Amino acid sequence: MxxxxxxxxxxxxxxxxxxxxxxxxxxxxxxxxxxxxxxxxxxxxxxxxxxxxxxxxxxxxxxxxxxxxxxxxxxxxxxxxxxxxxxxxxxxxxxxxxxxxxxxxxxxxxxxxxxxxxxxxxxxxxxxxxxxxxxxxxxQRDSPDVAGLVATGALTTTFALFIGFWIERIIVQSRERADLIARLEASRAEVARLSHAAGVAAERDRLAAEIHDTLAQGFLGILMLLQAAERRLDPGDPLREAVFQPSIRVARENLAEARALIAARPPVALATEPVAAAIDRLTTTFGAETGIAASYEVEGTPRTLAPDVDVVLLRAAQEALTNVRKHAAAGSVSVRLAYEDAVVRLTVADDGGGFAPGTAAEPDAGSGEHFGLVALHRRAARLDGTATVDGSGARGGTTVTVELPAQTS
Structure with a gap:
């Protein structure tokens, strides 16, 4: 047994x-x-x-x-x-x-x-x-007390067996209770996990509805207005190429991004090309739209990474270039994507004015204006990576560096 x-x-x-x-x-x-x-x-x-x-x-x-x-x-x-x-x-x-x-x-x-x-x-x-x-x-076989000795032996043996069976039964029942408690704790943990997942799904659905009713509809309205205004221009009007066509492209891209968020899909830019090419195209478009000299460099051999890593790298490049556009007053910006054995590193450096430590330009969870940088830190941390923003270097300008484990898909 x-x-x-x-x-x-x-x-x-x-x-x-x-x-x-x-x-x-x-x-x-x-x-x-x-x-x-x-x-x-x-x-x-x-x-x-x-x-x-x-x-x-x-x-x-x-x-x-x-x-x-x-x-x-x-x-x-x-x-x-x-x-x-x-x-x-x-x-x-x-x-x-x-x-x-x-x-x-x-x-x-x-x-x-x-x-x-x-x-x-x-x-x-x-x-x-x-x-x-x-x-x-x-x-003592000749002693008259042999019968008493036999009775005593039988009594002690019975008592020992009774105690042994009793303790064994207690242990079995205790084991069954311990197993039941373990199963209940596992069930409770599973219920908590499912409740959390349900809450996350409900919040995602709520945000998707909000994005659909606000941002997506807004981008769609802007796109329709731009297209209507473009049709009123003469075919050779320089505003078509200089203003309206870039604006229509940006509106379409952001409408596609909003729809991707609603459908919980990866960024549109990553649907058709690897992250290295997507960041290259992003940098080229940024330079063409802003007139800032933008350079892009890849170090190491590009390789397929986990989708979450690609998303964080692309979002980091988008956020860093957006900040250069809005705040830096820079004349040039360099984007570098480095593939190493254990990590992949994205560096975006500009020659703008930078910022002093302790100013509002630093990522601060309480600053709504710089929520993008706060979100960048959180995205990197979720993948056990780091995101740093250095705006007080001796050479001036601001450098955004994101380093992530080179997780493969």
């Missing part, structure tokens, strides 16, 4: 099972007390010393062989059977030499239940109780 204790989680053990030192101390005290009783109370002669020596030999046997399977609650192991067999041999011989040796059974009976499956433990417990009884009967 296999006990449920073998399949129970280690951290659900009873307090008495966790405190192995208690079992060690109990076994040592019981055997030591029995040895003292044998030496003091037994008749003088070599038998008492032999009995004491046999009992004493069980102590190192316990610590070397039985302690580990008892500590790990491993029933039915080879070490357990070896210990029980040798213990019975030593204990039985000592009991035939000196009757008082049977007091050591108070230590050996628990060992049987700890080391053996239940049915075999019962056999071992019966042997532990009957061996000294048999020794007493053989020693």
């Amino acid at each position: 296999t006990s449920p204790r073998q399949n129970s989680p280690q951290d659900s053990r009873h307090a008495w099972e966790r405190l192995q030192i208690v079992w060690d101390l109990y076994t040592t005290v019981v055997i030591a007390a029995t040895i003292v009783l044998v030496v003091v109370a037994a008749p003088a002669g070599a038998a008492r010393w032999w009995a004491a020596g046999l009992l004493a030999a069980i102590l190192p046997l316990y610590f070397l062989v039985a302690r580990e399977p008892i500590r790990t609650e491993a029933e039915g192991t080879l070490r357990g059977y070896v210990y029980i067999t040798l213990m019975l041999a030593l204990y039985g011989t000592a009991s035939f030499l000196v009757n008082g040796s049977w007091f050591a059974a108070f230590a050996f009976v628990p060992h049987c239940f700890q080391l053996l499956p239940l049915r075999r433990a019962v056999v071992a417990v019966v042997a532990v109780n009957l061996v000294p009884l048999l020794a007493v009967i053989l020693d």
